[in-house]
Amino acid sequence: MKIAIIGGSIAGLSTALRLQNSGHEVSVWERRNPTSSGGFGMLLDQKTLTRLSSLGLRLDPQLQKVTKYEAHDIHSGRVVRRGLNGSFAIQRSTLIDHLKNEIKHHSLNYDFEFTHFEPNSGNNVQRACFSNGHKIDADLFLGADGVRSSVRNLQVPGPDLTPVKTVEVVGMADMNSLPAKSRNTFKKYIHQGKGIAFGIVPCAGDKVIWYFQIDNNKWPQSLGSNHQRNQWLSEELSHWPHQVRRIAMSSRLENTHLWRTTDRDLPLQFHRGNTLLIGDAAHPLLTFTSQGVGSSIEDAVILGDLLDEYESSPHQNLDDCLGEFSAIRKPILEGHLKNGRDLQQRFLGQRPHCIDTYPVSA
Numbered sequence: 001m002k003i004a005i006i007g008g009s010i011a012g013l014s015t016a017l018r019l020q021n022s023g024h025e026v027s028v029w030e031r032r033n034p035t036s037s038g039g040f041g042m043l044l045d046q047k048t049l050t051r052l053s054s055l056g057l058r059l060d061p062q063l064q065k066v067t068k069y070e071a072h073d074i075h076s077g078r079v080v081r082r083g084l085n086g087s088f089a090i091q092r093s094t095l096i097d098h099l100k101n102e103i104k105h106h107s108l109n110y111d112f113e114f115t116h117f118e119p120n121s122g123n124n125v126q127r128a129c130f131s132n133g134h135k136i137d138a139d140l141f142l143g144a145d146g147v148r149s150s151v152r153n154l155q156v157p158g159p160d161l162t163p164v165k166t167v168e169v170v171g172m173a174d175m176n177s178l179p180a181k182s183r184n185t186f187k188k189y190i191h192q193g194k195g196i197a198f199g200i201v202p203c204a205g206d207k208v209i210w211y212f213q214i215d216n217n218k219w220p221q222s223l224g225s226n227h228q229r230n231q232w233l234s235e236e237l238s239h240w241p242h243q244v245r246r247i248a249m250s251s252r253l254e255n256t257h258l259w260r261t262t263d264r265d266l267p268l269q270f271h272r273g274n275t276l277l278i279g280d281a282a283h284p285l286l287t288f289t290s291q292g293v294g295s296s297i298e299d300a301v302i303l304g305d306l307l308d309e310y311e312s313s314p315h316q317n318l319d320d321c322l323g324e325f326s327a328i329r330k331p332i333l334e335g336h337l338k339n340g341r342d343l344q345q346r347f348l349g350q351r352p353h354c355i356d357t358y359p360v361s362a
């Protein structure tokens with residue numbers, strides 16, 4: 001089958017690799033240039049690593065084992081600790097590079113901004129069109145173009161995105177800013193009632209991912225210009241524990257990234273005709289869940305298995321195959337969606353906050 005994937009981040013690349021492994025003619029079309037991978041790092045659980053291994057990836061040297069979670073209540077001084085089972089951190093760019101290295105070079109296309117499909121009437125489409133005038137025909141189109149997906153807006157609109165209630169300012173520091181005893185610990189410092197928290201995730205490559213989680217209604221400065229936000233962060237950091245200040249200020253604040261976190265209710269179906277949404281384009285999840293990457297990779301593996309069955313069964317049609325994808329994925333994603341919203345409400349003070357609550361959706 002000829003399959004065009006619009007969007008070349010983790011969802012698009014992992015799906016391309018899974019489908020390539022089954023012998024499909026796959027192409028990936030990404031609007032950014034090859035060096036713009038975005039993001040900093042992520043936590044992966046053992047299930048996600050097993051799925052990546054099934055795609056042929058061997059990531060062991062690039063993984064940082066994270067064995068403990070530690071939550072600090074800034075106001076009371078209370079500290080809660082718990083063990084983590086099978087959690088690992090990796091730089092986002094490292095995972096993307098490994099995926100790209102396994103995909104046939106001619107399948108990857110960059111600086112192609114998707115604009116529309118042709119023909120644009122009826123459920124099925126024949127080709128995808130890009131802003132530079134290029135067009136690509138395919139039997140199946142996959143929208144993997146992120147939270148604010150253009151493919152979704154055109155083909156499978158569904159519910160609107162929720163308003164942005166929390167943002168994250170994410171940065172990266174060298175591991176030498178972290179005490180040796182904390183190099184396997186995911187730490188979170190929480191200012192309950194203040195609408196702000198600070199997280200630290202040790203990562204492979206002698207790096208530390210850090211982030212401020214912010215209630216942007218209480219702290220509108222977080223949505224200002226880069227200069228305004230950095231000025232505010234510098235002032236705010238003076239009120240935080242020494243380790244927080246040391247890690248955040250060891251990197252340049254101007255190199256941080258702002259995530260405007262949002263989600264949306266799931267649509268009835270993730271597809272229309274021969275166009276299917278995957279990853280954040282289908283099911284954006286709040287960052288509180290730590291499940292965005294794992295869910296994208298799970299999409300890739302399940303879709304590949306379903307298309308294998310479709311190709312081997314002369315009596316099945318593509319619409320039923322893509323409908324089965326929605327039926328399998330939606331119950332799991334509904335759980336992550338619910339858990340993420342519960343964690344956000346607790347952070348925003350709309351529900352009782354509990355420092356013992358583990359900030360990952362199971």
